Amino acid sequence: METPSILRASLLAASLGAAVAASAQGSPAITSVTSTNVAGSVNGAGNQTIGWQFTIAQPISVSRLGYHDLTPDTELVTTHHVGIWDAGGTLMTSTTVLLDDPLTDGFRYHTLAAPIVLAPGTYNLGASIVDTPSDDPALADVYYFQATAITTDPLITFVGAAASDDGTGFVNPTSITIGSLGRFGPNMAIEAVPEPATIAAVGLGVLGLLKRRKKA
Template sequence: MKKTLIFALVGLSAVAMADGAAITSISGGTRFVNYHAGDTPTDPGMVGFKFNVNANTNMTHLGIWADNDTSGLDEEHQVGLWRVSDGALLASAFISNADVLEGDFYFEALGSSVALTAGVDYIVAAAYWFGGLDGYISEGTYGTDSNVNLVNAVFPDAEALGFVMPGGNTVGNAGRVGPNFKTDAVPEPATMAVLGLGAAALLRRRKKS
């Protein structure tokens, strides 16, 4: 019975803690392929969004939008995560159509997860360039993980192209969504209650047996 209890609780926990995408859906908005006319594949413009989380969690994957034109994702894009307070680069990945497609995004697992602290602002941004074949969405309506808050869209300074944290902020625009990420899911209170009730029920059954 002890083994049954352990396996049951592990199973419930696994369901509750599956990785979740920060951006879950996109509707509306406008598709662009770059922000500045002067950016190139070697000196791209980094676009994305500033965000924070409600509860501590771990980032496990970085992602890129699969694009909605007829050819899908054509190019490899570097995606990065920065902490706003000190500009520290916390994670990066090169993502292409060889990575895992989940819904409208390709994702690549990080070599090691990155801790995200509640209330701290971060930026996730992806490289795009003039003449590129792939696009991102600006001023769309985005479905998000309940633990993730979008603050505003970000864009590159014309004097600071390349793989750097974008310094421009567009207040009133939730995000330029090309980049995405996944985290360890944070259980909702209702989920935690179900886990607690399940554990209590299993323990009562164990006492009776």
């Protein structure tokens, strides 16, 4: 339940191969959270979806979805469904974060079967939480709320905290508190989508290199 807590937060051809491999996993959208408040649910009932709303001004690619792990030395207590909904309520992509998925900067991430490209617009990122939540990180996968500061990847603009009603399960979290720095259960790994002109220029460069090699 969200009450103050003393717990602390602390592409083309060969020459493109290395760059693609280096960025294939993307970078966290939320890179840091400063908060002393954690919760296992919004009102104590649980079985709902919590997360946050964001906007993007240019296309981005999402390769992984994650959930926060306050106790990284142990596995998550339960699995979490994590998804992204567009402004019209369409579920754009989703996956299940497993107990022992790889950990990056306090979040366990599950790689999507295929990256998804999001067009400029407004989106909700949400994650399911259990029916019998607890605010004890030894018993539940708690999330941060009422943060005093956050740092985001420049590709996104944070809008506010999001939640669905108690007992609704994994659904679009449409209750948005604009400006509220929370609910940082879910996260995502993102990267910019190259402009067509950039891809074309790189492609021509690769073709030129291949021609020179063939002549040699």
